[in-house]
Amino acid sequence: MSGDLARGPRTPLPAYPQVLCYTGYVPKNLTLALDDNLLRAARKAAIDRNTSVNQLVRDFLSRLARETDQQGAALARLEEIFRADRIQVGRRTWKRQDLHER
DSSP states (O other): OHHHHHTOOOOOOOSSOOOOOOOSOOOOOOOOOOOHHHHHHHHHHHHHTTSOHHHHHHHHHHHHHHHHHHHHHHHHHHHHHHHHOOOOOOOOOOOHHHHTOO
16 A cells, blocks of 8 residues: 555546547548439449449549559659650751652
8 A cells, every 4th residue: 555655646537438539540421423323323333243332432433543643653754754864866867858769
């Protein structure tokens, strides 16, 4: 008991329940307005693929984002190549009519 007093007084627990804040990944909801025929076709496609319309939309958006990232990276690489790799072209030693001679 004397050891407990050496650490100082205990802080009383709160009378209300504590709620821990969840700060990790939380999926976000998205509401779509779809034509009945489109939704019906999407449901059929989901059934054929043994998945849900929700998963089809997630997969599509993931693919779209990935392709956009890849296109952006490819364009950035092309710009880098165009800036860095200049081709030296010599003087023109031909005439236009030379190109069309048979």
